Amino acid sequence: MYITKIILDGFKSYATRTEITDFDSSFNAITGLNGSGKSNILDSICFVLGITNLSHVRANNLQELIYKSGQAGIERATVSIVFDNSNQSQSPVGYESSREITITRQVYKQQGKNRYLINGTVVPSNKVKDFFGSVSLNVNNPHFLIMQGRVTKVLNMKPPEILSMLEEATGTRMYEDKKRDTQRTIEKKDAKLEQIDTVLREDLEPQMQKLAEERQAFVKYNTVCRQLDQLQKVHTAYQYVRTEKKLDSLNKESNQLLQNIEDYKLKIEELKADIERAKVEAAEMEKTQDQECGAKLSGLEEALKSVELSHAKCESDLKHIREQIQGEEKVLKENEKITRDAETQIKAKRAAIEKINSTVGGTLREKEEAEKALELAEKHLEALAMGMTTNEQGVAATVTEQLRQAEVESASCADDIRALNHAIQHLEGRLKATQKELTTTENHFKKDSNEINDKEKIVKKLQDRINALHFDRDRLDELDCEKQSLAPKLLELRKNVDNFDARNQNLVFNYSDPYPGFDRKKVIGPVCQLFKVRDPKWDRAIEAAAGGKLYHVIVDSDETAKDLLKNGRLQRRVTIIALNKVRGSFVDDQTIRSAKQLVGDENIHKTVDLIEYDKRYETCMKYVFGKTLVAASLDIAEKAAYDRRVNTKTLSICGSTCDPSGMLSGGSVAPGPSVLEKLQKRREDVEQLSQLQQRYDGIVTALKQMEGEADTYNKIHQELMVRTNEWEQCKARLANTKHAQLSKEVESSKAELEEKKVTLKAKTETKTSADARIKELQLRMKNTEGQQDKEKKEAEASLKKYEKIVKAATQKCGAEERRLQELQGDIDVLTKEIEEAQQSISACNEVVVELKKQYEAQEKKLSGIKEGRDKAKSMLEAHKSKMKAQSSEIGSRYKEIDRKQKQIDAKKLEIQQTEHDVKEKRKESSDVDHRLRRMASEHPWISKDRAHFGEPNTDYDFSRTDPNEVSKKVAELSSQKEKMSKTVNARAHTQANNLESQYKDLTKKRAQVEKDRESIMNVMRELDMKKEDTIRGAYDKVNKDFGDIFTSLLEGASAKLVPPAGKTLLDGLEVKVSFGGVWKESLSELSGGQRSLVALSLILALLLFRPAPIYILDEVDAALDLAHTQNIGLMIKNHFKSSQFIIVSLKDGLFSNANVLFRTKFVDGKSTVERFVSKSS
Template sequence: MRIKKIEIEGFKSYSQREVVDYLDAEFNAITGLNGSGKSNILDSICFLLGITNLAQVRVHSFNELVYKQGQAGISRATVTITFDNDVPPDKQPAGYSKYKEIVVRRQIIINGKNTYQINGISATNQRVSDMFRQGRITKVLNMKPMEILSMVEEAAGVRMYECKKQSALRTIDKKECRFNEISRLIDEEINPKVIRLKKERANYLEYKEIERTLELLTRKMVAYDYYNSKLQIKDSEKRAAEFEQEADKIGDDIGELSTQIEAEQLNLKALGEAKAKNMGPEMTKLENELKERQNVQAKADSEKDEKESNLSELRKAIDRKQKSLESDKNDLTMKRRQLEQAESEIGDEEHRGKSAEEALARARQKLEALAKGMTTDDEGNAVTLEAQLTATRTQLSEHQTNVKKAEMRLGQLNKTLSKKRNELQQISRRSGTQHDNKQKLEAEIAQLQQRLRDLNYEPELENRLEQERTQLANERTKCAQELDRFEARNYKLRFDYTTPYNGFDRSKVKGVVAKLFKMCEAKYATALEVVAGGRLFNIVIDQVKTGEALLRAGLPRRVTMIPLDKTSATVLDQRQIGQAKRMVGEDSVFFPKELINYEREIELAILSIFGNCLICVDMDQAKQLTFDKNVHCRTVTLSGEDFKPSGVLTGGFRRPDASILLALNEISGQYERIREIDHRIGATERELARLKPLRQQYDQLNGQLIVQQKRLDAVNEELKNTPAEVIRGEIARLEDEVAEANAIIEKLQPEIDNLTKRVKELEGRKTNEGAFRENEKRTAQNELANAQKELEQLKGTFSSIKESLAGLREEIGALENSIKEDEHEIEQMNARIDAMRREIGLYNEIVMGNKDKVKQAQQELEMYNKELRSQEKQIRTKTTEIEELKKRVRQLEAKFESKRRDGEEAAKNATEFAKRMQQLEKTHSWIAEEKQRFGVDGSAYDFRDYSYEIGKRELDERKARTKELLRTVNPKAMDSLGTAENELNELLNKRQQLEKDKKQLYDAIEQLDEKKRTELLTAHKKITADFSSIYSTLLPGASAELVPPSGAQNCLAGLEVRVAFNGKNKDSLAELSGGQRSLVALSLILAMLKFKPAPFYILDEIDAALDISHTENIGKMIKNHFSESQFIVVSLKQGFFDNANVVYRVNFRDGRSVVTRTENRHT
């Protein structure tokens, strides 16, 4: 920013408003007699900029700044300065970029306020100081090295770094004192107090804990008595229920045996009746069924043959249509060739027509040009013969010049090329060994590359396989975790066992029954679970010896095993199953074996579980089949109702989400996925094992290849820098230039010959221009007539060819439509063939199904014949079976009476324990609220590893410890400890924060020191250069510089002023005259000012101690070196202010200062 205007009112000698206006942007001088008030203008600027040291404006108090200290009726001093803010944005004060001018005003009132305003808005002294970034440089001469360094620091703007550093060090000292005080408090007062209170708190907590534990232990003993009584009741009730259940079961068995006896007696009676009737009606029924199914079979065979005949005819029709389609396609190909030929002919005619039209246009243009006294050039443009001749001669001259240049260049190139080739031959004899090495290395590299290709190894393949193995292992882990969670919820599905002996074949253990088969449909899950019951979780093994080995090794839980070598199965015969399906329909009853899929090796185990039962759709069908005399077997409905021939019905509604088979069916995919993953991991590991030796060979060969390639690169680099290679490069470049020159000559020489002929031709025409024009006119007229005639001929020919072309296109369109229709018909016929094939397939299924039914009817008829023959044998055995059943009934009745007596005894014991529980509840009211927690694991009433004796011992120990603690317990320790710990934590946090703050301050100091060092080195270099330049300007023939003290490496150790005259250094500044010393000081100050120029400078009589010549030099120096800043100087010497652009003269009139402005006119 520059000062544009200064307004002074009531300030020092300026009693009335005085305006110093239109200040020059570069150099302004203020002069006047002593005492006129010229320096007061500079004082007003310092006053506005916020100076605080009043001695620098030559007063002792602010009141002295007011005119006559307020004695002349003026009570305030006001200074207003207008600054030009139309400068680049980086030089504008922050926040004032939108203002073109900034007006700063400062006013003081006698014994009153001191105010600042910026653009009419109140501001602070700091705001004004920040806007102008003021500094101070004084005391130049007689300074010590570190004092001069301090001046450089201030000029470079790093004094603030030192201030911040000192401030940070003072802060560190304060924090260190606070840190030591906090540490002393923690170590001497707080910590001992906390330790003592913690010990007292521990005793108090132990006392309260024992006190609470005593009550809990007492309660636990009572609860144990109550809980034990409850368990005894449950055990007694359970045993009573078991005895009752066993008695009921025996009763059921007696009832079932009685029913079975009755059924056997009925069967015996039925066998007799059937034998009497010879099973006539049933035989007739089966024979009729067989005949009916044979008729259906014959009808299906007939319809199938008819469909196959129709299919054959349709295939023949497709063959005929296909042949017709091929014929049309051949005709289409021929017609298209004819069309292409016709289009080619018409294309030639069109080209001839266009040529004739162009010739007609050229002839007309030529006639028009001749009519104007001109002719046409090769492009048909109208030009004069003179212009044509001039243009041709110019082009010919350019081509001849280019050819001569190329020939001269060619001669020079050939000489140089011959010389270089000779040099190459001489050098090549000496460098042949290196070329031999290169060829040898290239051969070895090619051999290694071929061996690598023959190895057929891809490094990326092994990486991909490793990644694939890792991904598969991760996926298997996820699947296994999901299966573990499922089996944890359904622990019975998990069978873990210890390997009985080394070499044990784990395939001998087939697994849990539920996991060995899969349902065909989910709707059968409930029924299959009811049929299997608890046997669903049995373990299938191959033989009894395997089970014995597993038992010897120990099992984690009790299981039932099914050895395949000793298991027998009771299976319904086909007669019962057939009868059941005839009674309720094939879609309403199912044999369980048919509803599941399983491995053939475990069929015996499956039949032992599912072989003696049927599954029905609803209860009515199940009941009908269970009690039918010909079926008479256990049945289960899809919803889980279980009917037994003994008359027992069990089951009812079951929750679908509780079905173990449904859950297992959903999770079975994970088992299959694990097997698949294991197979893929095995394949991957085998492939990696195969690649391992290949990788080793590959690494070895590849390493050799890299070594040889590096050797070859080194040889190539050596050859590249050899003289032979340099000459080869030059020869190649010269040969390219020779080829280029020859190409230019070959290209331009024919053009030169043509242009020469053209010039001669045009000169001949120019000689006889009249005859030439007449000849050209006749030629153009003939060309015009020929072109018109040719166009008339082409019109007729073109029309006939066009008509022929249209006919061919119509024929091609008709053939294409015919081909599309035939293809569409073939597609429809193929669709009909597919439909017929499906129908034939359905008839095949019907035929095959009927064959099975015919075969089944034949088998059933044969079965009845066999039964008729075996009927008598069955009647003989039935009587024996009935007697055996009656004997078993008598034995079961005796066992039933024994179980009934045991049940009554267990019920009596349960009553006694119930009375004990009632007595405890009456004595201890809390039992009613807490009893639901008795015996719960992890609760206060956890009775695992607990007995009455253990409880009594614990209670006695706690009582003894309570008496011991009562003597030392301090109940207030809890509150006191909390307060002390809070105080300790607060102090520890403060100490930690102090440590953190100290570290941050040291880091800041380190950063500031580094910034200071960088800025000082830069400033020293720049200020020294400017110092020397300014001093030599002020005192020609002299030089000055700032140098570190003797023995110092850089300016950080301090700076000294060194002066030289005519190249000879002065040993000391004391050798200089007063004027020379003043110039040294002034040069140093100005050099520092120039390092970071301020917008403006104010100087007060800096030339007072200098003679006239030096004064003029100062003025010149300011104009030459400080054109970027504004100077306002006070001087009494004309040699100085004559160099200023504007001079302000101050006079003292009538007791006040008056200013007049004068512009200097420099030539």
């Protein structure tokens, strides 16, 4: 099979359809300038042969194979090769009958798609690969394609690589590849066998041993169960017979007790008849006695009753007066507190005023003095301007006038001084006489003062005792008032809660403690009381979402639930949820996101997002509400529930339910508030009740604590008021004594004397000043002119100085005067408050004094009434004793009546006790009967075997087997069964059989794998021997052809392949070359051209071993001179007569030997091809 024609269309540089026809069946050459497209012809052949490594055709992707990568308007590249298939010995498999075969490959610009056609029929790429592989034209492992680079590569090969070329030539290389794959498979199989051995050894065998033990334990467990069943039947039969006997005994005892009750009733009737007879006799005797003594007794009783009424009324009046005194004292205390607070504030404000006055006084004086000095300075300056001067008053006058005025002032002061000295002497004499008289009354005054001091100390001590109590009367009254106001509110709230619970029994959970000391915190309560709806508008929806679960009761564990159901004496059927067992889940986030995207964020919510609850109960809320949604309307609920992305049960705001299954419920709403609204109201009432009750209890506790303090306070305060009044009276009496009046006169005289002395001092200072002024004026009269200029300058300086001082003092005085006015206004208000409080205190004191007088009078009256009452009581008791002594016989009758009445009561008590015993017996009898029926119901065999219970020589012969021993044996076997049931494996028998089957199957498979492995190893050993024989035969032929070809290319030279020193043929091959019979040690001794000829000779020798139908050589002569190129052409013609050669070369020495020459040119950006036939051909 060889190429006859190549058609290129859009492939690389061949833009238009180009046909290269009439290829020679033996030797074809292609030449042309660089870039003219000669190598593209070889690339097109490789392209059709199905090359996958595009780098061999100098492209990165299939699109680059299209002319200008498809940018010139050409959308595809097509290459077709026509093969001559007339030689059937070289025909591909399946195509022996076809004389000509056309293979086409097309690649498209769009997405780089390509397709293959064989004789115009589209075929898959692997079929084309198999087509060329069957004739040794595998383009992806191309020994038929010899490139220049391959020649160079051969020169650098190591011995194992040269050996691999020989193996490829013989076809054993593929065997080596498959052998390596097989060895890897065997290694995997070995690992698998090891794994199987491990599973058998470590897993299956221990499990089989364990299951064998468990199977034996299960057989033993079944034996125990059978024995236990048989013994339990005997034990149950014995218990049944005992229970029947007990029931008969209880019935007999009940009948006997009923008979005893009848006997007791007959006895009671007899005693009642005796009592009636005794009562008639006693009544007749009493009637006789009443006629004689009854009138006096009635009079005494009436008198005592009248006295007791008077006593009660007097006590009531006394209490009323005491309460009035306490009220007035409270007002008095308040006013005293107001007075003290106001006086304290007045004291503080007066202190502030005094402080300001001290400052203001100095400031005012400073201001007045400055103003006066300013005025004098102005007048002095004016007087100086008129040629005059001023006196001390600032009046303009001449020096002479001033001198005269100073002399007059000095004489006046001298007269006043003399008069004041005389007055002082007179006052001192009078003061001495008064003080002497005061001494005579000193003793009496001290005595009165000591009395006042003693009373003041008593008052102070009482006040200190009151202060030490820290008792707040106002606080007591406030607490008592608050208690009175809280009581009706508590009653109303408790009534509301109780009424709600009574009307809504299903919303509350009532139970009794299952056992003493039960912790009620374990019972959490109904679901409806564990959460709160965030917005009341969702109440109906939340209620519908919970459904019946709303009334389920939550407890902490399943043990608590069992205790309540068994011993809690529940009043209604109830479902109990144990927190440690309940499970649930919320709607997942993806579902709620889908729902919100569908209907909007505000239109749909997870149910649990609409309620508030304690996180401890989250699992409970998941169980109740987890898988539901709530929508804002029914339409939205339907839309969400039936959407495939949501597909969740959804409720509308009015409580209608939309189920994804297609069911829609709702439409009717009960009138009135919802259950959750009622619960919210109850929750608010309970919370308010708890708060008020807590406050009420606190008030009661506080009042109890204050009771003792209040009594003490009242006693001390009462005494304080009396002592204070005495103290005030003593002080008033002392103020009117002669000693007090003399003391006032002494103080007055001292004040007047001090005043005279101050005036004397002032007058003396004034006279001294006037005398100094006289001397000064007399000196001025002597030097008038110079003195005037000096005075004028001093007056101007003084004027400026005092103007500044006046301005500053005026500003300061203004601020201080405003503050004084504010303080004085506050003092006036407080003073008015004190006056009002004092008036109230005076009025209260008068009222208290009057009330105390009334209280004392009432106490005296009560004392007299008590004496009268005691006297009346003693008279009545004496009369009754007298009547009792006269009625001994009547007493004996009544004693008899009492004795028989006691007998009747005793009999009635016995009847009650007996009736109770009957009730207990009947209850016990009912329990026993119930137990019999339950035993018969639980054990149907009883009714069938009852006749044999206790019969000799039967399975129920109780005389043959001791029931107590049977009971012990049952307990022992039950305990043994319970222990074994926890460890026994009921499926051990089945599991053991399955495991044994699995063990046998694994063992069988392991044996088969071992057998297959051995077969493969035998085949590999046989193939290794055949491979060695094949390689040795190929080595001999290739070595001979290698030498002949090299000799034909290079005359006088020879070449061969030999194993490396110390190694065999199968370890590798080396190339040896000789020239003139001398073998070279290394190829490095050869020239570049010689080395290329060696490599080319080896390649051609390998090709000659198993010739392919077609060979392609691309510029393999690039490194050779013309002579050697000529020899290659001759060698190909002589040695490869049965194969077609297509050679690309630029040297005439090579393509001159070709039968057909194709010359390429590059014209107008496109490649063209011309064909030439050799003359020799």
